[in-house]
Amino acid sequence: MAHATSIQYEPVAEIGGGAYGTVYKARDTESGQFVALKSVRVQTDQNGLPVSTVREVALLRRLEQFDHPNVVRLMDVCATKRSDQETKVTLVFEHVDQDLKTYLERAPAPGLSPERIKDLMKQLLCGLAFLHTNRVMHRDLKPENILVTSQGQVKLADFGLARIYSCHMALTPVVVTLWYRPPEVLLQSSYATPVDIWSTGCIFAEMFRRKPLFCGDSEVDQLGKIFDVVGLPPEEEWPTDVTLSRKNFPPLLPRPITDVVPEINGQGAQLLQKMLTFDPLKRISALNALEHPYFQDEETLTQTKS
Protein backbone atom coordinates (compact mmCIF):
# COMPACT_ATOMS: atom_id res chain seq x y z
CA MET A 1 0.00 0.00 0.00
CA ALA A 2 1.25 3.48 -0.86
CA HIS A 3 1.50 6.21 1.74
CA ALA A 4 1.22 9.36 -0.28
CA THR A 5 -2.49 9.98 -0.85
CA SER A 6 -2.44 13.60 0.13
CA ILE A 7 0.23 14.46 -2.40
CA GLN A 8 -1.08 12.70 -5.48
CA TYR A 9 -4.81 12.95 -4.79
CA GLU A 10 -6.18 16.31 -3.83
CA PRO A 11 -9.79 16.41 -2.58
CA VAL A 12 -11.96 19.03 -4.29
CA ALA A 13 -15.39 18.28 -2.81
CA GLU A 14 -17.13 15.96 -0.40
CA ILE A 15 -19.55 13.78 -2.35
CA GLY A 16 -20.83 11.42 0.26
CA GLY A 17 -20.77 10.67 3.89
CA GLY A 18 -21.87 7.48 5.46
CA ALA A 19 -21.71 5.36 8.52
CA TYR A 20 -18.34 4.18 7.27
CA GLY A 21 -16.47 7.33 6.41
CA THR A 22 -16.41 10.04 3.82
CA VAL A 23 -16.25 10.00 0.05
CA TYR A 24 -14.46 12.76 -1.81
CA LYS A 25 -14.24 13.80 -5.39
CA ALA A 26 -10.53 14.43 -5.82
CA ARG A 27 -8.06 15.24 -8.52
CA ASP A 28 -5.22 12.94 -9.44
CA THR A 29 -2.61 15.65 -9.90
CA GLU A 30 -0.44 13.35 -12.03
CA SER A 31 -3.03 12.50 -14.69
CA GLY A 32 -5.26 15.54 -14.17
CA GLN A 33 -8.29 13.26 -13.92
CA PHE A 34 -10.93 13.22 -11.24
CA VAL A 35 -11.00 10.21 -8.91
CA ALA A 36 -13.20 9.13 -6.01
CA LEU A 37 -11.52 8.69 -2.62
CA LYS A 38 -13.30 6.38 -0.21
CA SER A 39 -11.85 6.16 3.23
CA VAL A 40 -12.59 3.91 6.11
CA ARG A 41 -11.05 4.14 9.56
CA VAL A 42 -10.07 0.80 11.00
CA GLN A 43 -8.95 -0.15 14.44
CA THR A 44 -5.50 -1.69 14.55
CA ASP A 45 -3.63 -3.72 17.14
CA GLN A 46 -0.02 -4.88 17.44
CA ASN A 47 -0.54 -7.08 14.36
CA GLY A 48 -1.52 -4.11 12.21
CA LEU A 49 -4.65 -4.07 10.05
CA PRO A 50 -7.39 -6.61 10.83
CA VAL A 51 -7.32 -9.73 8.68
CA SER A 52 -10.88 -9.07 7.46
CA THR A 53 -9.89 -5.69 6.01
CA VAL A 54 -6.76 -7.03 4.36
CA ARG A 55 -8.79 -9.87 2.85
CA GLU A 56 -11.50 -7.59 1.43
CA VAL A 57 -8.97 -5.20 -0.04
CA ALA A 58 -7.10 -8.15 -1.57
CA LEU A 59 -10.35 -9.35 -3.12
CA LEU A 60 -11.00 -5.93 -4.68
CA ARG A 61 -7.47 -5.87 -6.08
CA ARG A 62 -7.90 -9.36 -7.51
CA LEU A 63 -11.11 -8.23 -9.25
CA GLU A 64 -9.20 -5.31 -10.68
CA GLN A 65 -6.91 -7.64 -12.62
CA PHE A 66 -9.83 -8.67 -14.83
CA ASP A 67 -10.21 -5.09 -16.02
CA HIS A 68 -13.95 -5.61 -16.44
CA PRO A 69 -15.52 -2.90 -18.63
CA ASN A 70 -18.62 -2.55 -16.44
CA VAL A 71 -17.09 -1.89 -13.04
CA VAL A 72 -15.10 1.19 -12.00
CA ARG A 73 -11.32 0.82 -11.82
CA LEU A 74 -9.69 0.55 -8.41
CA MET A 75 -6.62 2.66 -9.07
CA ASP A 76 -4.85 2.68 -5.76
CA VAL A 77 -5.11 1.71 -2.11
CA CYS A 78 -3.40 3.80 0.55
CA ALA A 79 -3.04 3.32 4.29
CA THR A 80 -2.35 6.24 6.60
CA LYS A 81 -1.57 5.57 10.23
CA ARG A 82 -3.58 7.96 12.44
CA SER A 83 -2.47 6.62 15.80
CA ASP A 84 -1.34 3.34 17.32
CA GLN A 85 -4.95 2.22 17.38
CA GLU A 86 -6.30 3.61 14.14
CA THR A 87 -5.39 3.48 10.47
CA LYS A 88 -7.20 5.17 7.63
CA VAL A 89 -7.51 2.98 4.55
CA THR A 90 -8.27 4.95 1.39
CA LEU A 91 -9.47 3.30 -1.78
CA VAL A 92 -8.91 5.35 -4.93
CA PHE A 93 -11.49 4.63 -7.61
CA GLU A 94 -12.01 5.88 -11.11
CA HIS A 95 -14.56 8.71 -11.07
CA VAL A 96 -17.19 8.93 -13.80
CA ASP A 97 -18.83 12.33 -14.09
CA GLN A 98 -22.38 11.08 -14.68
CA ASP A 99 -24.66 8.66 -12.88
CA LEU A 100 -27.73 6.84 -14.14
CA LYS A 101 -29.99 9.21 -12.23
CA THR A 102 -28.62 12.20 -14.13
CA TYR A 103 -28.58 10.21 -17.37
CA LEU A 104 -32.29 9.38 -17.03
CA GLU A 105 -33.17 12.97 -16.13
CA ARG A 106 -31.27 14.26 -19.15
CA ALA A 107 -33.09 12.05 -21.64
CA PRO A 108 -35.59 14.19 -23.53
CA ALA A 109 -39.26 13.14 -23.48
CA PRO A 110 -40.54 10.47 -23.94
CA GLY A 111 -37.41 9.01 -22.36
CA LEU A 112 -34.82 6.47 -23.45
CA SER A 113 -35.44 4.31 -26.50
CA PRO A 114 -36.15 0.61 -25.90
CA GLU A 115 -32.82 -0.24 -27.60
CA ARG A 116 -30.88 2.10 -25.29
CA ILE A 117 -32.58 0.59 -22.23
CA LYS A 118 -31.71 -2.91 -23.44
CA ASP A 119 -28.06 -1.93 -23.92
CA LEU A 120 -27.83 -0.30 -20.46
CA MET A 121 -29.45 -3.35 -18.86
CA LYS A 122 -27.10 -5.71 -20.66
CA GLN A 123 -24.05 -3.80 -19.42
CA LEU A 124 -25.45 -3.53 -15.90
CA LEU A 125 -26.10 -7.29 -15.75
CA CYS A 126 -22.64 -8.04 -17.22
CA GLY A 127 -21.02 -6.03 -14.43
CA LEU A 128 -23.20 -7.71 -11.85
CA ALA A 129 -22.59 -11.23 -13.23
CA PHE A 130 -18.87 -10.52 -13.01
CA LEU A 131 -19.12 -9.43 -9.38
CA HIS A 132 -21.37 -12.34 -8.42
CA THR A 133 -19.09 -14.88 -10.16
CA ASN A 134 -16.33 -13.55 -7.93
CA ARG A 135 -18.57 -13.80 -4.90
CA VAL A 136 -18.88 -10.07 -4.44
CA MET A 137 -22.27 -8.66 -3.60
CA HIS A 138 -23.11 -5.05 -4.20
CA ARG A 139 -25.90 -4.73 -1.59
CA ASP A 140 -26.76 -1.11 -2.38
CA LEU A 141 -27.39 -0.81 -6.12
CA LYS A 142 -29.25 2.37 -7.05
CA PRO A 143 -29.17 4.88 -9.94
CA GLU A 144 -26.68 7.03 -8.00
CA ASN A 145 -23.98 4.38 -8.04
CA ILE A 146 -24.51 3.11 -11.56
CA LEU A 147 -22.26 5.36 -13.61
CA VAL A 148 -22.60 6.12 -17.31
CA THR A 149 -19.68 7.59 -19.28
CA SER A 150 -20.17 10.13 -22.05
CA GLN A 151 -19.74 7.21 -24.46
CA GLY A 152 -22.67 5.37 -22.87
CA GLN A 153 -20.56 2.80 -21.03
CA VAL A 154 -22.06 1.56 -17.76
CA LYS A 155 -19.78 1.15 -14.74
CA LEU A 156 -20.86 -0.09 -11.35
CA ALA A 157 -19.44 1.74 -8.35
CA ASP A 158 -19.46 1.22 -4.57
CA PHE A 159 -19.42 -2.58 -4.78
CA GLY A 160 -17.61 -4.76 -2.31
CA LEU A 161 -17.37 -2.00 0.24
CA ALA A 162 -20.30 -3.07 2.35
CA ARG A 163 -18.35 -5.85 3.98
CA ILE A 164 -15.30 -3.71 4.65
CA TYR A 165 -17.49 -1.07 6.20
CA SER A 166 -19.75 -3.38 8.17
CA CYS A 167 -16.72 -4.70 10.04
CA HIS A 168 -15.90 -1.22 11.24
CA MET A 169 -19.23 0.53 11.14
CA ALA A 170 -19.48 3.53 13.40
CA LEU A 171 -22.80 3.82 15.17
CA THR A 172 -23.96 6.91 13.33
CA PRO A 173 -27.45 6.75 11.91
CA VAL A 174 -27.50 7.36 8.17
CA VAL A 175 -30.41 7.90 5.87
CA VAL A 176 -30.31 5.30 3.14
CA THR A 177 -32.92 4.85 0.49
CA LEU A 178 -35.23 1.88 0.86
CA TRP A 179 -36.57 2.04 -2.68
CA TYR A 180 -34.27 -0.57 -4.22
CA ARG A 181 -34.25 -2.97 -1.28
CA PRO A 182 -35.63 -6.47 -1.73
CA PRO A 183 -38.21 -8.00 0.62
CA GLU A 184 -35.67 -10.29 2.31
CA VAL A 185 -33.55 -7.31 3.35
CA LEU A 186 -36.61 -5.33 4.48
CA LEU A 187 -37.65 -8.34 6.52
CA GLN A 188 -34.06 -8.81 7.78
CA SER A 189 -34.08 -12.42 6.71
CA SER A 190 -31.22 -13.08 4.28
CA TYR A 191 -28.56 -11.26 2.30
CA ALA A 192 -27.08 -12.90 -0.78
CA THR A 193 -26.52 -12.10 -4.44
CA PRO A 194 -30.28 -12.16 -5.35
CA VAL A 195 -30.48 -8.88 -3.38
CA ASP A 196 -28.75 -7.12 -6.28
CA ILE A 197 -31.11 -8.64 -8.85
CA TRP A 198 -34.14 -7.18 -7.07
CA SER A 199 -32.50 -3.73 -7.13
CA THR A 200 -31.68 -4.23 -10.82
CA GLY A 201 -35.34 -5.04 -11.49
CA CYS A 202 -36.44 -1.82 -9.77
CA ILE A 203 -33.92 0.11 -11.89
CA PHE A 204 -35.04 -1.68 -15.09
CA ALA A 205 -38.61 -0.51 -14.41
CA GLU A 206 -37.38 3.00 -13.61
CA MET A 207 -35.63 3.29 -16.99
CA PHE A 208 -39.04 3.06 -18.66
CA ARG A 209 -41.05 4.97 -16.06
CA ARG A 210 -38.44 7.69 -15.46
CA LYS A 211 -39.50 7.64 -11.85
CA PRO A 212 -38.78 5.06 -9.14
CA LEU A 213 -41.01 1.98 -8.96
CA PHE A 214 -41.52 1.54 -5.20
CA CYS A 215 -41.09 4.68 -3.07
CA GLY A 216 -41.67 3.60 0.51
CA ASP A 217 -40.89 5.80 3.49
CA SER A 218 -40.38 3.01 6.02
CA GLU A 219 -39.60 -0.70 5.85
CA VAL A 220 -43.25 -1.67 6.30
CA ASP A 221 -44.46 0.94 3.84
CA GLN A 222 -41.86 -0.24 1.31
CA LEU A 223 -43.05 -3.85 1.67
CA GLY A 224 -46.67 -2.70 1.30
CA LYS A 225 -45.83 -0.91 -1.95
CA ILE A 226 -44.03 -4.01 -3.24
CA PHE A 227 -46.94 -6.35 -2.42
CA ASP A 228 -49.28 -3.88 -4.06
CA VAL A 229 -47.64 -4.90 -7.36
CA VAL A 230 -46.23 -8.41 -6.90
CA GLY A 231 -49.02 -9.58 -4.60
CA LEU A 232 -48.78 -10.92 -1.06
CA PRO A 233 -46.56 -14.02 -1.23
CA PRO A 234 -48.05 -17.37 -0.13
CA GLU A 235 -47.59 -18.38 3.49
CA GLU A 236 -44.98 -21.03 2.59
CA GLU A 237 -42.72 -18.42 0.95
CA TRP A 238 -42.75 -16.09 3.97
CA PRO A 239 -39.40 -16.46 5.80
CA THR A 240 -39.79 -18.16 9.15
CA ASP A 241 -37.05 -16.35 11.03
CA VAL A 242 -38.50 -12.83 10.87
CA THR A 243 -40.38 -10.69 13.35
CA LEU A 244 -42.77 -9.04 10.92
CA SER A 245 -45.82 -11.22 10.34
CA ARG A 246 -47.45 -11.80 6.95
CA LYS A 247 -50.78 -11.02 8.68
CA ASN A 248 -49.80 -7.35 8.81
CA PHE A 249 -50.42 -7.08 5.07
CA PRO A 250 -53.67 -7.25 3.11
CA PRO A 251 -54.09 -10.37 0.93
CA LEU A 252 -53.32 -8.69 -2.39
CA LEU A 253 -53.14 -10.53 -5.71
CA PRO A 254 -50.28 -9.84 -8.14
CA ARG A 255 -50.99 -7.23 -10.80
CA PRO A 256 -49.67 -7.49 -14.34
CA ILE A 257 -46.28 -5.75 -14.33
CA THR A 258 -47.39 -3.79 -17.42
CA ASP A 259 -49.88 -1.92 -15.16
CA VAL A 260 -46.90 -0.12 -13.63
CA VAL A 261 -44.49 -0.28 -16.59
CA PRO A 262 -46.80 0.12 -19.61
CA GLU A 263 -43.98 0.94 -22.05
CA ILE A 264 -42.15 -2.40 -21.65
CA ASN A 265 -42.42 -5.13 -24.33
CA GLY A 266 -43.53 -8.73 -23.68
CA GLN A 267 -40.06 -10.26 -23.25
CA GLY A 268 -38.97 -7.35 -21.07
CA ALA A 269 -42.04 -7.74 -18.84
CA GLN A 270 -41.30 -11.44 -18.45
CA LEU A 271 -37.68 -10.76 -17.45
CA LEU A 272 -38.72 -7.98 -15.06
CA GLN A 273 -41.14 -10.34 -13.37
CA LYS A 274 -38.36 -12.90 -12.88
CA MET A 275 -36.23 -10.20 -11.22
CA LEU A 276 -39.03 -8.95 -8.98
CA THR A 277 -39.70 -12.39 -7.54
CA PHE A 278 -40.36 -12.42 -3.79
CA ASP A 279 -38.47 -15.62 -3.00
CA PRO A 280 -34.73 -14.90 -3.46
CA LEU A 281 -34.12 -18.57 -4.29
CA LYS A 282 -36.57 -18.40 -7.19
CA ARG A 283 -35.33 -15.04 -8.44
CA ILE A 284 -33.37 -15.12 -11.73
CA SER A 285 -29.55 -14.85 -11.52
CA ALA A 286 -27.50 -12.25 -13.39
CA LEU A 287 -26.05 -14.88 -15.74
CA ASN A 288 -29.47 -16.36 -16.52
CA ALA A 289 -30.93 -12.90 -17.03
CA LEU A 290 -28.30 -12.26 -19.72
CA GLU A 291 -29.46 -15.45 -21.47
CA HIS A 292 -33.08 -14.30 -21.44
CA PRO A 293 -34.79 -13.92 -24.86
CA TYR A 294 -35.23 -10.19 -24.09
CA PHE A 295 -31.55 -9.74 -24.96
CA GLN A 296 -31.66 -11.72 -28.21
CA ASP A 297 -32.20 -9.31 -31.06
CA GLU A 298 -34.98 -9.84 -33.60
CA GLU A 299 -32.56 -11.38 -36.10
CA THR A 300 -31.30 -14.04 -33.72
CA LEU A 301 -34.87 -14.88 -32.76
CA THR A 302 -35.92 -15.35 -36.38
CA GLN A 303 -32.90 -17.54 -37.01
CA THR A 304 -33.70 -19.79 -34.08
CA LYS A 305 -37.30 -20.09 -35.20
CA SER A 306 -36.46 -21.08 -38.79
Add this chain to the structure above:
Amino acid sequence: MPLEDDLTTAAANGDTARVESLLQTGAQVNGLNRFGRTAVQVMMMGSSSVAQVLLKHGADPNVADPRTGSTPLHDAARTGFLDTVRLLVEYTADPEATDNTNCRPVDVAKDNGHADVVAFLESL
Protein backbone atom coordinates in the same frame (compact mmCIF):
# COMPACT_ATOMS: atom_id res chain seq x y z
CA MET B 1 -18.55 28.51 4.82
CA PRO B 2 -20.93 25.62 5.24
CA LEU B 3 -23.37 26.81 2.53
CA GLU B 4 -20.65 26.77 -0.10
CA ASP B 5 -19.59 23.30 0.99
CA ASP B 6 -23.18 22.15 0.61
CA LEU B 7 -23.35 23.82 -2.78
CA THR B 8 -20.22 22.11 -4.12
CA THR B 9 -21.43 18.76 -2.76
CA ALA B 10 -24.82 19.16 -4.45
CA ALA B 11 -23.12 20.24 -7.70
CA ALA B 12 -20.70 17.29 -7.59
CA ASN B 13 -23.63 14.93 -7.06
CA GLY B 14 -25.61 16.37 -9.96
CA ASP B 15 -28.44 17.38 -7.64
CA THR B 16 -29.98 20.26 -9.60
CA ALA B 17 -32.90 20.87 -7.25
CA ARG B 18 -30.60 21.17 -4.24
CA VAL B 19 -28.20 23.47 -6.12
CA GLU B 20 -31.11 25.76 -6.95
CA SER B 21 -32.47 25.84 -3.44
CA LEU B 22 -29.02 26.52 -1.94
CA LEU B 23 -28.49 29.42 -4.33
CA GLN B 24 -31.88 30.78 -3.31
CA THR B 25 -31.01 30.52 0.37
CA GLY B 26 -27.89 32.60 -0.13
CA ALA B 27 -25.03 30.29 -1.10
CA GLN B 28 -22.50 32.25 -3.16
CA VAL B 29 -22.24 30.77 -6.64
CA ASN B 30 -18.52 31.60 -6.81
CA GLY B 31 -17.84 30.92 -3.13
CA LEU B 32 -15.00 28.59 -2.27
CA ASN B 33 -15.56 25.37 -0.38
CA ARG B 34 -13.15 24.20 2.30
CA PHE B 35 -10.92 22.74 -0.43
CA GLY B 36 -10.72 26.11 -2.17
CA ARG B 37 -12.93 25.13 -5.12
CA THR B 38 -16.12 26.62 -6.55
CA ALA B 39 -19.21 24.67 -7.52
CA VAL B 40 -18.65 24.91 -11.28
CA GLN B 41 -15.15 23.46 -10.83
CA VAL B 42 -16.36 20.34 -9.07
CA MET B 43 -19.82 19.84 -10.60
CA MET B 44 -20.83 16.52 -12.12
CA MET B 45 -19.70 17.26 -15.66
CA GLY B 46 -22.40 15.06 -17.16
CA SER B 47 -25.15 17.09 -15.54
CA SER B 48 -25.82 19.87 -17.99
CA SER B 49 -28.76 20.95 -15.84
CA VAL B 50 -26.46 21.68 -12.89
CA ALA B 51 -24.07 23.51 -15.26
CA GLN B 52 -26.97 25.55 -16.62
CA VAL B 53 -28.21 26.62 -13.18
CA LEU B 54 -24.74 27.57 -11.93
CA LEU B 55 -23.83 29.50 -15.08
CA LYS B 56 -27.18 31.28 -15.14
CA HIS B 57 -26.50 32.41 -11.58
CA GLY B 58 -23.19 33.90 -12.66
CA ALA B 59 -20.70 31.11 -12.01
CA ASP B 60 -17.27 32.06 -13.38
CA PRO B 61 -16.38 29.37 -15.95
CA ASN B 62 -12.74 30.49 -16.22
CA VAL B 63 -11.53 29.68 -12.75
CA ALA B 64 -8.59 27.27 -12.93
CA ASP B 65 -7.65 24.46 -10.57
CA PRO B 66 -4.88 25.80 -8.30
CA ARG B 67 -2.85 22.58 -8.64
CA THR B 68 -3.22 21.61 -12.31
CA GLY B 69 -4.49 24.71 -14.07
CA SER B 70 -7.50 22.81 -15.44
CA THR B 71 -10.58 24.94 -16.10
CA PRO B 72 -14.11 23.51 -16.03
CA LEU B 73 -13.91 23.48 -19.85
CA HIS B 74 -10.81 21.27 -19.69
CA ASP B 75 -12.66 18.88 -17.39
CA ALA B 76 -15.83 18.80 -19.46
CA ALA B 77 -13.68 18.18 -22.56
CA ARG B 78 -11.68 15.45 -20.81
CA THR B 79 -14.81 13.60 -19.75
CA GLY B 80 -16.46 14.13 -23.14
CA PHE B 81 -19.76 15.75 -22.17
CA LEU B 82 -20.58 17.84 -25.22
CA ASP B 83 -23.72 19.51 -23.78
CA THR B 84 -21.70 20.86 -20.86
CA VAL B 85 -18.84 21.91 -23.14
CA ARG B 86 -21.31 23.91 -25.29
CA LEU B 87 -22.89 25.55 -22.24
CA LEU B 88 -19.54 26.58 -20.79
CA VAL B 89 -18.49 28.10 -24.11
CA GLU B 90 -21.85 29.87 -24.41
CA TYR B 91 -21.20 31.38 -20.98
CA THR B 92 -17.78 32.69 -22.11
CA ALA B 93 -15.46 29.90 -21.02
CA ASP B 94 -12.15 30.47 -22.83
CA PRO B 95 -11.46 27.64 -25.31
CA GLU B 96 -7.84 28.79 -25.60
CA ALA B 97 -7.10 28.50 -21.86
CA THR B 98 -4.07 26.33 -21.17
CA ASP B 99 -3.47 24.15 -18.12
CA ASN B 100 -0.14 23.62 -16.37
CA THR B 101 0.92 21.14 -19.06
CA ASN B 102 0.17 23.75 -21.71
CA CYS B 103 -2.86 21.87 -23.04
CA ARG B 104 -6.05 23.54 -24.29
CA PRO B 105 -9.47 21.91 -23.79
CA VAL B 106 -9.39 20.67 -27.39
CA ASP B 107 -6.05 18.91 -26.76
CA VAL B 108 -7.46 17.19 -23.69
CA ALA B 109 -10.55 16.09 -25.66
CA LYS B 110 -8.30 14.69 -28.39
CA ASP B 111 -6.18 12.75 -25.87
CA ASN B 112 -9.32 11.15 -24.53
CA GLY B 113 -10.84 10.32 -27.91
CA HIS B 114 -13.91 12.55 -27.74
CA ALA B 115 -14.30 13.31 -31.45
CA ASP B 116 -17.59 15.22 -31.07
CA VAL B 117 -16.09 17.58 -28.50
CA VAL B 118 -12.96 18.05 -30.64
CA ALA B 119 -15.10 18.89 -33.69
CA PHE B 120 -17.14 21.41 -31.70
CA LEU B 121 -14.13 23.14 -30.14
CA GLU B 122 -12.32 23.27 -33.50
CA SER B 123 -15.36 24.87 -35.10
CA LEU B 124 -15.16 27.91 -32.81
